[in-house]
Amino acid sequence: MCRPIFSIAAQFVFMPHLQWIFLIALISFSQSVWASNLPIPIFTNNPIEQTESGHVKLSWKVPNSSSSAAPWVFELQKSNDPNFSSAVQLYRGPDLATFLSGLPNGNYFYRVRTSIRGEAHSDWSPTILVKVKHHSLSLALWLFGIGATVFLLTVGIVVQGAVSTSKNQ
């Protein structure tokens, strides 16, 4: 029984290509184990975020992990549909948040996952929905008009006051 085992061991030691095959198999195995163990991040935002100014901050965390350890890279995706059929990668890096602005009216879906070296990665987080509905333009123009009027009156008060007091001196 011992002879065949020694024979296989001797072949392994003296045949370099077998060593490479073994090494690659070992790495693949460890990666698949690692991937399955990668934690799934979760958003700290509400499942549905609403904004009237077109900007929102998305934050996420890794459950049961201190952020200072942070060995992971995060991938954040955006899509206009909940199935992410037309997903766009927004961010890839170690940060735990991103700030989005300048969004037009509409619904936007986001998901995040952890990855290592772009090869192994966790499953996607639960999706969150950001609903953008800007303030009405008529309200904005009204306030703009009121602001302009108040400003001009303020300039008038100061200039008229300064001129009249300097005349009196």
Next chain:
Amino acid sequence: MEHQSEILSATSGFIILALLAVLWIYLGIYWGRKAKSVDGFMLAGRNVGLAFGTATAMATWVTSNTTMLAPQFALELGIWGMIAYSTAAFGLFLFAPLAKRIKQLMPAGYTSGDFIRLRYGKRVWYVFLVISIFYGFTWLVSMGMAGGILMNALSGIPYPIGMTVILLVCIMYTLFGGLYAVIGTDYIQSLVIIVGIVLLGASVLYSIDLNQVYADIKVEKPMLLKVMLPASLMAVFNNLLFGVGEVFHSNVWWSRAFAMRKAIGQKAYLLAGLFWFPVPIAAGFIALTSSTLGINIPSPDMVGPLMASHILGEAGAVIVFIVFFCSLASSIDSLLAATSDLIVEDIYKKMIKPAAQEKEIRKVSMYVIIGIGVLAWMVCLPRIGTLASVLFFAGPLVTSTIYPIAMGLFWRSASANGAFWAMVLGSATGLVAYFTIGWYTASLIGASVSIVVTFVFSQWQPEQFDWKKLDESKL
């Protein structure tokens, strides 16, 4: 900690921080040697000239508001956001004639509270003190937070440590030198800020293709380019009026008006406004390049330092660190000094112990500076919101004071009832707008209500105020 990709190492950050701390404390002690009397400590001997006067006004206005909030405005509100921020220069422009008038009417005055008490009586004075001290404290908290955020963004120094150090340094040199130290350090800080901003602006223009920036924003943040972005339209005059309210009521600006020589105040404030006007546009523009450079912005109030340090690289990050530190320190020190003056002069001397002697007042001033600093530190520690949300909460309160002050300085008919109700109703309606519409409308609503109320009372119950009552030295 959401941001995990710093440019500088924490060790480098701590070394720069230590060097700046030693330098400012030394300069504070050096300039503070003149502060022997109460007038010296509180008002720099009432003898500040044009160069120092302009520099201190400009440096104080280039604060976390400008270096960190202007980029935040651009990132949130786009092109309008940058313009909206630069309109705060009108606060300085419009205060210029007021500074002249203040010096004429109150040559021996100490604080903005003195004016309100003598002009409108105690009831309005109490409301004004609450507003002014609350605002001063909010501003201080926003800057303490900005210090912590800045150091964290650039070098990974933990937020509580960065915030604590910048507050501590400013408390120490303000304690030693009062307004002499504040104005002296402001002068150096204003030079550093101007050189730094010019360097940064030139680097950005040199290293970035503007057509590409435009194309990227159009794809990724299209609303930032829209002229008719509703939130931005609302923000333009909101920010302008907030700036006017901040300058008109705050003792930071009144104390400088009292401290400057006669006929200097008006020129100094006009020049400071002119120097300040382009700074928010230069600081704000870099925020719009974040998409092109592929830089993640974890929090909108970090965009300024993050972008600047990425554009300039590691060596540049050191310059950015110094410029931002100076811009924060120049405002924190002013605020500590001016708020302490307001509390000591208006509360301690006028309400608690009118017979207090100079030595005692100086001692109380120092305790108050320490007290305000410690309280601000406690509020800064939990990092309760973004800089904008913290600062703009005080917006409607300060804009409600614009017209009681402006009309009160020029119109004999402005009445105490008008001033009282303008402040109360302006603040209340502005706060309702803050919570129901957004922070970018609160100051505008507060100012609008205030101007109507002050004007209506000046016509309905006009007073015939005797200007001589404002000069307490002759009463």
